[in-house]
Amino acid sequence: MIDTFGGKTSESQDMHALSQAMIDKIYAAAQPGAVFSAPVVAGSNTIITASEVAAGGGFGFGSGSGARPGSSAGPAFDQPNASGQAAPASRSGGGGGGGSSGRPVAAIVIGPDGVKVEPIVDPTKIALAAIGAWLSIALLLVRRARRS
DSSP: OOOOOOOOOOSHHHHHHHHHHHHHHHHGGGSHHHHBOOOEEETTEEEEEEEEEEEEEEEEEEEEESSOTTOOSOOOEEEEOTTSOEEEOEEEEEEEEEEEEEEEEEEEEEETTEEEEEEOOOHHHHHHHHHHHHHHHHHHHHHHHHHO
16 A cells, blocks of 8 residues: 655654654565565465565755845845844745565475475566667667768
């Protein structure tokens, strides 16, 4: 199940909590249960799938005060403060994102004859790699032909 976070926050503590929750969700995919499935018993064999799991993400925050970029006016000012003076406008923001993915790479079969590790072949990935390699070779040959 994919869970996403959304909304706005103005407090740095809220932003920190939101960031921590986002990181926890992304890296939850790297738990042992995500890499190795629960054993499935089929007759006299027990099958466990092994998966490749990848996760990553990033986030950032910033704040500042002054005029908006591209404006010719001086610094922007907020409403007057308690002493009646206008204080420079302060703005802040943040954002982040990330993702995780996983795919099965092998099936571990435990049976009366011993343990076997059967690779799971992804023909789509192989076909895409072959197409990419052929396109690279074709591009190289076209460049060579133009130089001659």
